Amino acid sequence: MKMHETFIKPMHPEGRKFVAIFALVTLGLFMIWDVLGWIGAGLTVWCYYFFRDPERVTPERPGLIISPADGIVSLIEPAVPPTELGLPATPLTRVSVFMSVFNCHINRAPVAGRVSAVAYRPGKFFNASLDKASADNERNGVVIEMADGRLLPVVQIAGLVARRIVCFVKPGTHLGRGERFGLIRFGSRLDVYLPEGVSPSVRVGQTMVAGETVIAELDK
Numbered sequence: 001m002k003m004h005e006t007f008i009k010p011m012h013p014e015g016r017k018f019v020a021i022f023a024l025v026t027l028g029l030f031m032i033w034d035v036l037g038w039i040g041a042g043l044t045v046w047c048y049y050f051f052r053d054p055e056r057v058t059p060e061r062p063g064l065i066i067s068p069a070d071g072i073v074s075l076i077e078p079a080v081p082p083t084e085l086g087l088p089a090t091p092l093t094r095v096s097v098f099m100s101v102f103n104c105h106i107n108r109a110p111v112a113g114r115v116s117a118v119a120y121r122p123g124k125f126f127n128a129s130l131d132k133a134s135a136d137n138e139r140n141g142v143v144i145e146m147a148d149g150r151l152l153p154v155v156q157i158a159g160l161v162a163r164r165i166v167c168f169v170k171p172g173t174h175l176g177r178g179e180r181f182g183l184i185r186f187g188s189r190l191d192v193y194l195p196e197g198v199s200p201s202v203r204v205g206q207t208m209v210a211g212e213t214v215i216a217e218l219d220k
Contacts, residue, residue, distance in 0.1 A: 010052070010053050010054070014051060014185075018047050018051065018185075019044060019047050019048050019051070022040065022043055022044040022047045025040055026040030026041050026043070026044050049102075051105070052104055053180075054104065056108070056209070056211035056212050057212060058108075058177055058178030058211045059214060063217050063218040063219045064111075064177070064214050064216075064218075065111055065152070065194065065214070065217070065218065066108070066109075066110050066111070066177055066178055066210075066211060066213065066214060066215065067097060067110070067192075067202075067208035067209065067211070067212070067213040067214075067215050068097065068108050068110045068154050068181075068192060068210060069097040069099050069103070069105075069107055069189075069190040069208060069210050070097075070099060070103040070208060070209055070210045071098050071099040071100065071103045071189075071190075071207075072097070072098050072100075072205060072206070072208065073095060073096065073097055073098075073202050073203065073204050073205060073206045073215075074096045074097070074098040074189070075204065076093065076094070076095050076096070076200055076202075076203070076204055077093075078091040078092065078093060078094070079091060079092065079094040079191075080092070081141070081153045081193050082119070082121065082139065082141050082155060085117055085119050085141045085153055086117060086119075087143070087153060090196065092153075092193040092194055092195070092196060093194040093198070093199065093200060094191050094192070094194075095191070095192045095194065095200050095202065095215055095216070096190070096192075097189065097191075097208050098189050099184070099188050099189060099190070104210065105184055106180055106183050106210060107180070107181055107182045107184070107190060107210065108178050108179060108180055108181065108210045108211040109144060109154075109175040109177060109178060109179045109180075109181050110144070110154055110177070110215070111152050112144075112146070112175060112176050112177040113144040113145050113147065113152070113174070113175060114172065114173070114174050114175075115142060115143070115144060115169050115170065115171055115173040115175060115181075116143045116144070116145040116151065116171060117142070117171060118140070118141070118142050118143075118167060118169065118170055118171055119140070119141045120139070120165070120167075121138070121139050121140075121141075122138050123138040123139060137157050137158050138157070139155050139156060139157045139158065139165070140155070140156045140165045140182070141153055141154070141155045141156075142154050142156075142167065142169060142181060142182075144175060150195045150218075151195070152192070152193065152195060153191075153193040154190060154191070155190065155193075156182055156184055156188065156190060158184060158188055165182070165188075166183050166185070167181065167182040168181055168182050169181045178211035178212075192215065194216050195218065198216050198217070198218055199216065200215055200216045201214060201215060201217060202215050
């Protein structure tokens with residue numbers, strides 16, 4: 001890897017218009033006062049950084065469930081998947097990954113498989129680190145059917161600052177493990193519901209890297 005690639009990451013196309021808006025506002029601020037202009041310049045760099053889309057090296061060993069998001073494990077607890085996904089009302093182990101505004105917000109598939117359902121539900125915008133965010137906040141659920149027939153729901157949840165969930169897939173889409181399936185703008189959370197009988201291999205407070213960190217193993 002070249003030295004500049006360590007600091008300058010590619011940007012997802014979803015972020016181009018936001019960076020352009022920040023840059024235009026910054027030009028206007030420089031015309032008013034240099035100090036404001038430099039503040040705008042810093043925010044423009046932050047916006048570019050927010051929409052960064054780095055390449056990730058996803059583990060290839062069969063049976064692994066990978067983190068769908070960068071961030072911190074904020075909750076691990078039994079919970080019933082969202083009703084709009086049409087799944088049995090059976091509590092499953094839910095692993096929640098909280099993304100701050102400084103994390104990369106590209107979401108990646110925890111497992112390989114076929115998307116069997118996608119369901120969006122409008123809602124509130126509580127702090128995404130809170131437990132009630134899973135039930136009350138705006139969210140978008142994706143159910144991935146694995147090769148063995150087991151289902152793995154992963155839910156994008158908007159947060160206090162986030163106001164836009166983006167999902168790239170629809171029912172019938174085939175995803176590879178670690179493949180990009182969506183993003184959320186400006187602070188949010190991802191919930192992964194582990195299949196019945198699967199235990200997490202991470203702890204609350206642990207740092208996650210999307211597409212790379214193993215959160216559970218199907219056969220353990």
